[in-house]
Amino acid sequence: MRNKKIFVIFLLIFTVLLSSFTFYAYQVIFTPNILVEKDDRIFIVSEDETFKSLQDKLHKHQYVSDMVSFSLLAKLMKYDENLKPGRYRLKGNMTNLEAVRLLRSGKQAPVNLTFTNIRLKSELAERLTSHLAVGEEEFNQALERFIENNKEGFNSNNVISLFIPNTYQVYYDISGEGLIERMLYEYKQFWNEERKAKAKNIGLTPLEVSTLASIVQAESVKRDESSKIAGLYMNRLKKGIALQADPTLVFASGDYGLKRVLNEHKEIDSPYNTYKYAGLPPGPINMPTIHSLDAVLNYEKHDYIYMCAKEDFSGYHNFAATYSEHIKNAKRYQRQLSIEQRKARLNNQN
Numbered sequence: 001m002r003n004k005k006i007f008v009i010f011l012l013i014f015t016v017l018l019s020s021f022t023f024y025a026y027q028v029i030f031t032p033n034i035l036v037e038k039d040d041r042i043f044i045v046s047e048d049e050t051f052k053s054l055q056d057k058l059h060k061h062q063y064v065s066d067m068v069s070f071s072l073l074a075k076l077m078k079y080d081e082n083l084k085p086g087r088y089r090l091k092g093n094m095t096n097l098e099a100v101r102l103l104r105s106g107k108q109a110p111v112n113l114t115f116t117n118i119r120l121k122s123e124l125a126e127r128l129t130s131h132l133a134v135g136e137e138e139f140n141q142a143l144e145r146f147i148e149n150n151k152e153g154f155n156s157n158n159v160i161s162l163f164i165p166n167t168y169q170v171y172y173d174i175s176g177e178g179l180i181e182r183m184l185y186e187y188k189q190f191w192n193e194e195r196k197a198k199a200k201n202i203g204l205t206p207l208e209v210s211t212l213a214s215i216v217q218a219e220s221v222k223r224d225e226s227s228k229i230a231g232l233y234m235n236r237l238k239k240g241i242a243l244q245a246d247p248t249l250v251f252a253s254g255d256y257g258l259k260r261v262l263n264e265h266k267e268i269d270s271p272y273n274t275y276k277y278a279g280l281p282p283g284p285i286n287m288p289t290i291h292s293l294d295a296v297l298n299y300e301k302h303d304y305i306y307m308c309a310k311e312d313f314s315g316y317h318n319f320a321a322t323y324s325e326h327i328k329n330a331k332r333y334q335r336q337l338s339i340e341q342r343k344a345r346l347n348n349q350n
Contacts, residue, residue, distance in 0.1 A: 032093035032094065032095055033064060033065050033066050033069060033070060033094070033095060033096050033099070034063060034064060034065075034090050034091070034092075034093070034094035034095070034096070034098075034099045035063060035090055035091070035092045035093065035094065039092055040089055040090065040091045040092060041063065041089075041090055042087055042088070042089055042090075042109060043057075043058075043063060043087075043088045043089075043090050043103075044086075044087055044088075044172065045083060045084065045085050045086055045087075045088065045103065046085060046133070047085045047133060047173065049083050049085065050083075051074070051079075051080035051083065054083065055067060055071060058070070063090060064099075069096055070096050070099070070100075073096045073097065073100055074096075074100050077100050077101075077104065079100050079103060079104045082104065083103075084103065084104065084105075084106035085133065085172075085173045086106060086108035086171065086172050086173050087108050087109050087110075087111060087171070087172030087173075088102060088103055088107075088108060088109060089109035090102070108171050108172060108173075110169035110170060110171055111131050111132060111169070111170055111171065111172055112167050112168075112169060113128065113131070113132075113167065113168045113169070113170050114166070114167040114168075115127050115128060115163065115165060115287075116165035116287065116289060117165075117286070117287065118160065118163070118286070118287040119251075119256065119285070119286045119287070120160075121143075121156060121159055121160055124139070124143065124160070124163065125137075125139045125140050125143075128163075128179065129179075131172075132170070132172055132173075132174060132179070133172050133173045133174075134174060134175060134176050134179060138175070138176040139176040139179065139180075140176075141176065142175070142176030142177045142179070142180050143159065143176075143180060145177070146159075146177075146180045146184075147159055150184075152184075153205070153207055154207075155283075157282040157283030158207050158210065158211065158282065158283035158284065159283075160210075160283065160284050160286075160287050161187075161206075161207055161210035161211070161283070161284055161288075162180075162183055162184065162187050163183055163187075163287060164183075164186055164187055164190045164290065164293075165287055165288075165289050165290065166186070166290065168182065168186060170182060190290070190293075191206050195297060198297040198298070199297060202234065202296075202297070202299070203238075204296075208280055209293060209296050209297060210284050210288055210293065211280045211281060211282075211283055211284050211285075212230065212233060212234075212237075212280060212296050213230075213284070213288035213289075213292040213293045213295065213296045214284035214285045214286045214287070214288045214292070215233065215243065215245045215247055215248060215274075215285060216229045216230045216233065216288075216292055216295055216296060217286060217288050217289065217292040218245075218247030218250075218285060218286055219245065219246075219247060220315065220316075220317065221315050222315050222316055223291060225316060225317060226291065226292060226295035227295045227298060227299050227300040228300045228302065228304070228319065229295075229307065229317070230295045230296045230299035230300070231299040231300040231301060231302050231304065232302075232304045232305060232306075232307055232319065233245070234296075234299050235302075235303070235304065235305050236305055237279070237280070239305070240278060241278070241305060242274055242275060242276075242277070242278045243274035243278075243279075243280070244274055244275050245274045246261040247285055248272045248273065248274040248281055248285055249261050249265045249266065249268065249272075249273060249274075249275065250265075250285075251272050251281075251285040252265075252268045252270035252272040252273045253265055253268060272285065302319070302321075303321040304319040304320060304321050305320075305321065306319065306320040306321075306322075306323065306325070306326035306329075307319045307320070307326075308326065308329050308330045308333055309333050310333070311332045311333045311335070311336040311337075312336075313336075313340070318332075318333075
């Protein structure tokens with residue numbers, strides 16, 4: 001009888017313990033534990049991450065409600081022995097099981113890599129790597145190796161043409177070489193057979209199109225003028241007339257905030273001085289957009305070889321086929337500019 005009571009008591013204790021363990025195990029595995037009261041958040045696992053540093057980040061930035069249960073399951077699933085660097089999207093009310101499975105799988109949330117308005121090769125690293133694991137030095141080294149070994153004609157002057165402004169999805173842990181390879185792939189996708197045929201038809205290489213497009217882009221803020229301006233410069237190239245593009249003097253001067261080009265700037269001895277040297281400069285003066293590139297490939301056919309700002313200060317230009325027409329346009333602009341300057345002086349005096 002006594003043995004029976006002991007057995008019953010043991011059975012009750014075992015049942016309670018088993019129930020408690022089962023309940024805790026259920027909580028560890030299936031109870032929401034990640035970002036209980038927060039929206040989805042990005043969590044970065046660094047290249048040199050340890051399980052301890054990962055735990056510290058999860059706790060410090062309040063990614064996890066119960067760190068003990070998360071850590072227990074992570075160790076049971078051997079995630080602590082197999083961390084995978086990357087950028088992960090942890091969703092609100094995720095369970096430990098869902099979170100550990102995601103982190104262990106290496107299934108990253110891609111980075112939207114967007115870039116435009118870059119002028120110099122030296123600016124590329126900072127702009128392209130700011131949200132990626134790859135450092136600027138690694139990127140620059142990869143870029144120099146690419147310049148040295150590529151077969152597409154890229155050099156230090158024109159390599160900015162490789163980067164077609166757009167938004168691309170890449171993974172956080174992409175390497176410097178991997179990023180360059182991706183940009184080369186996208187460059188070749190852009191320069192498909194149709195665009196290459198158009199470039200050939202107008203007598204330019206893709207790299208020359210990029211250089212001319214950068215000048216067109218710098219000349220006007222009005223997108224609907226781009227193809228007309230491209231046509232003007234194509235006319236000058238065909239006739240062997242120097243481009244005389246003021247934006248190239250700004251680039252040659254190195255003073256990129258220069259507002260007014262003077263005669264002294266036209267004396268700068270630089271291959272980018274298109275007043276002094278005919279033809280295209282050795283590379284782009286900025287990173288031309290897809291719109292600007294296509295404006296050159298589909299340039300407007302006309303006889304214009306001169307342009308100057310419109311006298312209404314709209315940002316548009318007056319175009320001319322002869323120098324005498326151009327002088328008339330320029331005088332109208334200067335006359336109106338003088339009137340506006342006088343008005344401004346009077347307003348300041350009052």
